[in-house]
Amino acid sequence: MLVKVIISAGIFLLLSGVRCELAEVLVEAGSQASLPCKCSRTPCHPAAITWSKDKTGTIWRKQSSGLQFWGSNWLEKGNQRVRCPHSKFAQGDYSLQINNVKEEDGGLYSCTVQIGDHFTDKHFVMLRIIQVSISPSAPVWGDIVSVTCSVTPWLNTAYMKWMLNNRPFLPESGSITNSHSSVVKESASDKLTGNWTCVINSKKKEWRATATLMVRGISQPSKSDTKMYAAVGSAFTLPCVFSPGLTVTRAVLEKTDVQKRPALSNKSPDSTSLDQSLTIQEVTLEDQGNYRCAATVRGHSLSRKMQLVVAQIVQSNKKSSVTLTCQLTDASKVIDYKWVHVTYDLNGTRSESSIVEGPTISLKDNWGEWTCRYYGKEGILGNITTQVQMMSGQSGKRSSAPGNTGTVIGLSFLLVILLLVLAQMYKNHQRRKRIFQYPALETIVHTVSNERDEKERNRVKE
Known part of the structure; x- marks a missing residue:
């Protein structure tokens, strides 16, 4: 039928001297279609333009006076689904835009441009609608689901293939192709979840339509x-x-x-x-x-x-440094590690610095909060944070050496004094011990001492 229409239109146009062109447009259902129609003469404005569809009559018409008319079948909730951009009329561009195209919009369209009392141009446009549909729309795990790619009208010279999540998909049960569609039937599971894309190739052109399948479970x-x-x-x-x-x-x-x-x-x-x-x-x-x-x-x-992969930070202390190691119970997906030193100012504002790569980091300063971030091919996988405290041994070496030296000197001085006192006490004890061995001598010593004391007191009284 289509061939007959095109042949008849061609014969009629040849006989009447009208210029005829045939274009083909293929768009995805739900999108906007633009059907080309450009006047080949100069000047073309003002002109009368008529857009019509095979078997449905006039879609849109504009008289040379500027009045416009729309077909009743192209109104949707009071809004016209078809329009011609007024800004392009002066350039002789009368392309028709169809919004939210539907499967039934597919078919043969004609654009007639008339200047004066004779036809100047007549353009034919074949609009094909490609659509991917899923039934049932929200299948449950285990249900039989059908994914259909339809082209209306069907393009006999086209080659079609399926893509699932941007990868070629080969159905296990095969696909069924009839006069206007290709259908894949599979049992709903995780492997069917994602974006189904129908790819149409014809005469070095490619068209695509996509639908998303979500398996409930x-x-x-x-x-x-x-x-x-x-x-x-x-x-x-x-x-x-x-x-x-x-x-x-x-x-x-x-x-x-x-x-x-x-x-x-x-x-x-x-x-x-x-x-x-x-x-x-x-x-x-x-x-x-x-x-x-x-x-x-x-x-x-x-x-x-x-x-569940668990991450931890292992800290080992050395004489002059601290070593931090970021360890995961399974690091097979990790491709990179980054260490970040986190600091806070007086207002509590957080800032990051000293980014170091690798699973292990050695610190000689920059104590405080450190975060290990580990990354996979698709970005960050996780992170873990630890607080690094200044070691006491390193603290003494850095800030307490002068104080320790003074303390040692002071203690040594006191120890020397104590030893001298003990030595003197020991000498006195030994002296007294030797005196106690001679009682008579002790009596004489005490008598002499008493007489000396008496004389001193008498002298003081005089």
Whole structure:
């Protein structure tokens, strides 16, 4: 039918001397389409322009006087879905814009430009609408979901392929292609989640249409085998959340490793709750390991695995420096480490400086707060902070040496005086000991001493 219309239009235009052109436009459903129509004569203004669609009649018409008319089928809630930009009329550009194109908008359009009493130009435009649709629109894990790419009218010379999240997708069950569409049917699961893109190639041209497929089931974590990072001593929540509107049974978040299980705080112990997230109040090295979020939905068993990676900072002290090492229980995804020295001014304003790369850093000064940040291919994975205190040995060497020297000198002086006193006391004791060995001599000594004292007192009285 289309071929007949084009042939008939060509014959009629050749006989009437009217210039005819055929263009092809392919756009995604919901977007704006621009159908080209440019006058080939100079001058072209004023002119009468008529846009019409095969089998539906006039879409838009402008008389040479400037009056405009719209077809009733192209009004949407009182607003015209079609328009011609007035600013381009003077340049002979009468292209038609169609907003929010729909699948039924596809087909053959014609633009007729009339100057005076004869037709000058007639343009034919084939508008094709490409659309990706998903059914059901919000499938539940395990449902059979259909992803359809349709082109209206279908382009027979085109080659079509599917992309999922910007990667080529090959359906396990194959795709079904009919006269106007290509359909992929799969069982809904994590691997189908994301952006589905239908790519159309024809005559070195490429068109694309995209739709997003979200499979209802476990919404957090968003994918299985997710690595999560936490710092020793911090609080951390392990997510286990199911999509709204689902009815779940036997929902649980559990640690699958055989090691000692961590102390967990469950937000909702109800096994039918959509939020089974668990909170670790204070992360320790024993909390690292593998966890599983699981439930039953519509008879299907849903589960996602996640791994908790724990980070710590190991500090070792040397005579003249402190060494900090950023350690993770699993560093397989880490490609870079950065150390940041954090300081605060008198107003409490936080600032960062001294960025050093590498898992280990050696400090001879710059004590205080240090943060280790670790990065993966997609950006920062996590961070951990520690406080580095000035070591007492280094503090004495740096600021207390003069005080210690004075103390030692003072103590030494007192010790010498004490030794002299003890020596004198010992000599006196020995002298007295020798005197006590001769009692008669002791009597004489005491008598002489008493007489001397008596004479002194008498002299004082005189």
